Amino acid sequence: MDIATTSGDGMTRGLVGAALILILHTHVDARVVISEVMFDPEGSEFYDEFVELQNVGTEPVDLGGWRIGDGDEQDELVPVDGGSVLAPSAFALILDAGYFDHSTAYDPWPADALVMTIEDATFGKGGFANEHTEAVILHNASGVLIGSVTYSPGNAAGYSEEKIDPLGGDGSENWADSRWKLGTPGRVNSVSPKNRDLALEARTDTPVLVPGGLPGKFTFEVVNRGRLSSGESEVVVEGSTPWRKSVATIGPGESLEIDYVFHALDAGSHRFEARVSLKGDEDPLNDAIKWEAVSGALPQQILVNEVMAAPAEGGPEWVELVNPSAGDVDLSGWRLGDSGDKVAVLDADKIVLSPGGFLILAKDDSGFLLHHELAHDARVYSLSGWRTLNDGGDEVVLRDATGAVIDRMRYGDTTPGRSLERIDLMGLSEDPENWLLSTDPAGATAGGENSVAWHPVAEGVALQVSPNPFKDRVEITYQLPDAKAVVNLWIFDRSGRRVSALLNAESGGSRRVVWWDGTGEGGRMLKPGIYVVYLEAISSAGTYRQRVPVVLARGL
Secondary structure, eight states, X not given: OHHHHHHHHHHHHHHHHHHHHHHHHHHHHTTEEEEEEEOSOSSOTTTXXXXXXXXXXXXXXXXXXXXEEOSSOEEEEEESSSOOEEOTTOEEEEEOTTHHHHOOTTOSOOTTSEEEEESSSSXXXXXXXXXXXXXXXXXXXTOOEEEEEXXXXXXXXXXXXXXXXXXXXXXXXXXXXXXXXXXXXXXOXXXXXXXXXXXEEXXXXXXXXXXXXXXXXXXXXXXXXXXXXXXXXXXXXESSSOEEEXXXXXXXXXXEEEEEEEOOOOSEEEEEEEEEEOTTOSOGGGSEEEEEEEEOOOTTSSEEEEEEXXXXXXXXXXXXXXXXXXXXXXXXXXXXXXXSSOEEEOOOSOOEEOTTOEEEEESOHHHHHHHOOOOTTOEEEEOBTOOOOOTTOEEEEEEOTTSOEEEEEEEOXXXXXBOEEESOTTSOTTOGGGEEEOOSTTSOOTTSOOTTOOOOOSSSOEEEEESSSBSSXXXXXXXXXXXXXXXXXXXXXXXXXXXXXXXXXXXXXXXXXXXXXXXXXXXXXXXXXXXXXXXXXXXXXXXXXXXXXEEEOTTO
């Protein structure tokens, strides 16, 4: 009885001890979890699938003899560098057997990762499926089930399925698509909480709209998303005004607000990037933020120079802009409107107008080019949402990308086929006296100097003819000291009789070119000989007269 009891007690103690060892062994094994599955790689389905394990316990675990696979087949794990022991908190990266000879997709992996492969060519029976759910199953060397994870398809190729909380369960609520392309093989998952993780978060909306000539400000925060205090870090801003700042230790869950003030910028769009640098940061994807600052122009930095509000039949409406400043101006996102509230937007990616350059904004650029010859250095763009200009009078309003009014002009009645041209480039745009109908024979001067542009002379009148003598036609150029005048340009013969009226009480600017072909009234051909070109210009400042002889040499 005693012997039996003793024997029974010994057997009982032996069974209890064996059970305890099994329980402890199972407990240790259970601290190894499946932490990541790359079932739909960007590269080869035969070589680039992987499974990642993590030892979340406090003791090392020998993975020798362990098996992994799908519901149909599990394959034994094979050490790559001779080792199979997974240290506490460490990751085991299990790669396809053919990876090492056919791929480098995940090179280099962390030096402390335990790299293993499988005895078969693919995981499970033919690799992991991409189109339907499938279980990834892990057994230890004793055949005990350690983990079973069912992944969900739909990930973009190259983005793995990652476990969020390594200590959490294997349910779908604890899994998410990787935030990083190629996943995180052998390192902390992109979706998992990190020990050291500083992030930047914007507090100002982008784009930042800045009035022309003024500084701007962009506010962002350095946020500690990690579980530990950050230690010192540095924030660097790259852009038109480079800037850096040292940041002291930030506690878990705390943040530091930073106001980045930048100097006045040239008109147009400017891109900035801020980045925080922290040694040992475990999530590089949240270290940087980008934003755009759109700086406005100064008033009249770009001018409305010519307006075709009443085109000839079949032609498009258009507005010509000119850059009178000394620097380039980016017109991307600028807007053109009339007296109404709606505007048309210049929505090209980048349109830079150089000093002295011309830009045509048209309802239809192809239609424009059918009706107008454009100077070689000028450009034309169709404007989305063109606002129709009224023939009987309207307003043209030019706004920069911030919405600020840069220039505007008003006009009254128009003449079909003739544009309204600016006289004095630096004169007031809203002054009706600073605009005249084009005197160019084509009815407009798109992309070139206005026919009525003011070129003042020091005194009196400049009147020139060329060539002289002439046979077929002669170019007559006049220049006045006033911006506007009513002009008579007549031809007289040697007896003082007027034989031709080239301009008869016509309104014009300070400069004009007129051609005479040697014909008289009714288009009759005149005899060879000496004629007189007579100019009479009447302006608010007085009356100017000038005569120049010209020789018609036809038939001589």
